[in-house]
Amino acid sequence: MTGIPVHMQRAESVLREARHHLDAWIEVADARAPVSSRLPWLRRVLERVPAVLVLTHADLADRSAVAAWCRILDQPCFALDAKKAPPAVLVRWLNERMGRPPLRLFVAGMPNVGKSTLVNRLAGSRSAAVGAKPGVTRAEQWIRRGDLALLDLPGILPKRPTLIAAAIGLVPESDYDLEEAARTVLAALPGPAAERYDVVAGERDPLAAVARHQNLLLRGGELDLGRACRAVLQDLRQGRLRPAQLEWPSDEP
Ligand SMILES: Nc1nc2c(ncn2[C@@H]2O[C@H](COP(=O)(O)OP(=O)(O)O)[C@@H](O)[C@H]2O)c(=O)[nH]1
Ligand SMILES: [Mg+2]
Structure with a gap:
């Protein structure tokens, strides 16, 4: 298990056992940052389990960039707004993987990518029965939601989360520098930043420009950069900075 953080070693050993019982797994990542929001180590552990990539928050991302991401990524990929009904093609893809109901599914991704939102939509109106699903390896790991048996494994994080992952809210606030994250956003989204804060191209200190524009001042009248962050x-x-495309396929080597 070298290269995997200690807090995830248990997750990995549970998965190594549970993968034999999975019909499929959904990797949930964020369409605004399809590199920073993914978990490569998980893909290695679940190599042989049929996988689909769901890119959530597509409603906030750049449509053509997301379409390009789906073309170059290595597996079936669906970009969507997880708050809306899932696309029929995704439901069909999942149904085709089901042996006998329920569909044994692992929905995985960083915190806040939209896993619960997606599961609620997939389980739909049949989701009333929530409880332990006995009989599959370690009973306590499985949750029954309608026609889904979900493997429950919280707290999966990458070893070194990026500032972009932090900016979109996938990382606990104690683990990154707010100012660095905010500056990363302003640098990555010049168009939306200009539109919302009148930050002009070549601005020496974009964060100060935000504070000025939003009239964020400390008592003494100085700019309040903390509040600007x-x-x-x-x-x-x-969703007030749009489109919020933080990673582009053209940045990929
Ligand atoms: N705009 C938008 N918001 C989303 C989407 N998916 C999830 N959210 C929001 O993102 C937040 C985190 O979602 P949640 O399902 O709890 O993430 P989880 O931690 O992965 O289970 C919630 O406020 C959701 O309403 C999406 O596709 N678009
Ligand atoms: Mg959740």
């Missing part, structure tokens, strides 16, 4: 991150997360 929070404003930028909140605007990004709440």
Whole structure:
């Protein structure tokens, strides 16, 4: 298990056992950052289990960039707004993998990528019965949701989360520098930043420009850069900076 953080070694050993019982797994990542929001080590562990990649938050991303990502990524890929009904092609893909109901499914991804939202939509109106599903390896790991038996494995994080992952809210706040994350966002989204904060191209200190534009001042009248950082991150997360494409396929080597 070298190369895998200690807190994930248990997750890996559970998965090594459970993978034989899975019909399929859904890797959930964020369409705004399809590199930073993925978990390569998980793909290695689950190599032989049929996989589909779901890119959530497509409603906030750049449509053509996301379409290009889906073309170059290595597996079936669906970009969607997880809050809406899942596309029929995704449901069909899953149904085709089901042996006898329920579909034994692992929905995996970093915190906040949209796993629960997606599962609720997939389980739909039949999701009333929530409880332990006995009989498959370690009973406590499985949750029954309608026609789905879900492997429950919380707390999966990459070893070194990027500032972009932090910016979209996938990383605990204690684990990154707010100012670095906010500056990363402003640098990556010049168009939306200009539109929302009038940050002009070549601006020496874009964060100060945000503080000025939003009138964020400390008592003495100085610019409140701390609040400017929070404003930028909140605007990004709440969909007020659009399109919020933070990683482009053309950046890939
Ligand atoms: N705009 C948008 N918001 C989403 C989408 N998917 C999830 N969310 C929101 O993102 C937040 C985290 O979603 P959640 O399902 O709890 O993530 P989980 O931690 O992976 O289970 C919630 O506020 C959701 O409403 C999406 O596709 N588009
Ligand atoms: Mg959740």
